[in-house]
Amino acid sequence: QVQLVESGGGLVQAGDSLRLSCAASGRASSAYTMGWFRQAPGKEREFIAAISVSANNIYYADSVKGRFTISRDNRKSTAWLQMNDLKPEDTAVYYCAAGIITDIDSPRPYNYWGPGTQVTVSA
Helix, strand or coil: CEEEEEECCEEEECCCCEEEEEEEEECCHHHCEEEEEEECCCCCCEEEEEECCCCCCEEECCCCCCCEEEEEECCCCEEEEEECCCCHHHCEEEEEEEECCCCCCCCCCCCEECCCEEEEEEC
16 A cells, blocks of 8 residues: 655746655555646546656656656655646646556556645736
8 A cells, every 4th residue: 555645736826836745655655656647627637747666757748748847766755746837727736646557658557646735826
């Protein structure tokens, strides 16, 4: 079992930056691919970034490519999502997730999820 907790969300203005953290605990948490998802009100959950165990493989959705950076430190059992040049359309609840993933571009199967952290970007 792996437990995930996100932090770092908040209310910012367009153009600002935020860094989300995802702290993992539990059995072999560093052995999982880490992914970031977001869900805006009234919209489906969107898969936005993922990083493999060794950090050799990384995925970004087109909507965040060039603005967001995913990283991880297995010694600290932590993953991060650096978000730059935030836009109002980035407003959502952001979730980190962990799973045994063979295709870094795939949003499935992520088995473990954090409770989410709210990011609100004002115009």
